[in-house]
Amino acid sequence: MTTIPRPNKEALIKVIDIYRDAMRPFLVHHLRQAPGKRVEDAIKQALRDNQANQFEQNLRNGRSVEESIDINDFPELVRVHWRDVFSNRFPGDRVMQNRLYEIKSIRDEASHPEASDIDEEKTRAHIYMVADVLGKIGRTGEKEEVEKIREELFASPQQEADLQPEQPKATQGVFGEISTPRTHELRPWREVIRPNEDVTEGRFRQAEFAASLQRVYDGRARDTEYGNPVSFFNRTYITPGMRALLVNTFQRLNGSGGDPVIQTKTGFGGGKTHSLIALYHLVRHPISSSTRRPAATPTPAGKSGAS
Numbered sequence: 001m002t003t004i005p006r007p008n009k010e011a012l013i014k015v016i017d018i019y020r021d022a023m024r025p026f027l028v029h030h031l032r033q034a035p036g037k038r039v040e041d042a043i044k045q046a047l048r049d050n051q052a053n054q055f056e057q058n059l060r061n062g063r064s065v066e067e068s069i070d071i072n073d074f075p076e077l078v079r080v081h082w083r084d085v086f087s088n089r090f091p092g093d094r095v096m097q098n099r100l101y102e103i104k105s106i107r108d109e110a111s112h113p114e115a116s117d118i119d120e121e122k123t124r125a126h127i128y129m130v131a132d133v134l135g136k137i138g139r140t141g142e143k144e145e146v147e148k149i150r151e152e153l154f155a156s157p158q159q160e161a162d163l164q165p166e167q168p169k170a171t172q173g174v175f176g177e178i179s180t181p182r183t184h185e186l187r188p189w190r191e192v193i194r195p196n197e198d199v200t201e202g203r204f205r206q207a208e209f210a211a212s213l214q215r216v217y218d219g220r221a222r223d224t225e226y227g228n229p230v231s232f233f234n235r236t237y238i239t240p241g242m243r244a245l246l247v248n249t250f251q252r253l254n255g256s257g258g259d260p261v262i263q264t265k266t267g268f269g270g271g272k273t274h275s276l277i278a279l280y281h282l283v284r285h286p287i288s289s290s291t292r293r294p295a296a297t298p299t300p301a302g303k304s305g306a307s
Contacts, residue, residue, distance in 0.1 A: 005117070009118050018130075043065070102129060242278060245279070
């Protein structure tokens with residue numbers, strides 16, 4: 001019987017095992033801090049009946065508390081004990097909960113006995129997610145180990161041959177043929193657009209970048225990049241669409257034209273709230289807003305404006 005090679009699945013299984021062994025002591029360590037509970041009780045409280053029964057059975061079989069929890073249990077442990085334990089460890093980062101559920105699904109997919117291998121791009125994304133979670137829990141050694149698996153998986157000669165066509169495609173441009181670069185010739189995005197220092201130095205707080213017009217209006221966002229008009233415009237790239245929106249609005253307010261109704265044509269995440277916050281600051285703080293430094297290139301805090 002011929003064995004069909006499944007390198008992506010095999011790599012994911014290795015990555016998931018590394019993740020499991022790193023998460024177990026991390027979760028148990030923090031659950032020991034749950035107020036008024038033994039760690040065993042805190043775990044059983046979070047799990048469904050069948051999971052709790054399996055946990056107790058593992059303990060009776062002589063396994064340690066860490067060995068008695070598995071990947072299926074991780075999301076529930078964090079979700080149930082988010083407020084009393086893990087919200088302090090991951091302030092403002094509820095995305096962490098979702099990622100644990102996604103990694104559980106990844107494990108299920110990788111363990112499924114199908115003949116076909118997992119899609120390459122999906123495998124890349126899965127491994128990146130696991131590495132990101134390992135970094136967030138402070139397991140840098142395991143994170144580097146996972147990243148090495150990813151690099152070796154996609155740097156092999158066979159993978160490169162599968163990824164690249166024999167000859168790069170060429171398209172006809174205004175000034176002649178334009179060759180499409182091969183994947184390995186593309187520079188990493190981190191080198192093309194360097195992230196802000198708060199990202200590279202690990203000081204990024206996701207909650208500060210969740211735009212909320214209401215929070216800006218009532219002052220609750222005062223200490224964030226969105227709430228301070230000077231910081232907001234220093235880190236916002238004014239796109240042509242956003243500029244048109246601002247000009248149109250002020251023309252209408254000044255009685256010198258401008259459309260009475262403006263329909264934005266952006267989808268989710270297209271910059272509608274960002275544009276409304278820009279309008280609010282310009283109307284409420286015109287002097288502070290005028291002190292912004294010109295932004296030569298877009299920064300991670302900026303979003304595309306309405307168009």
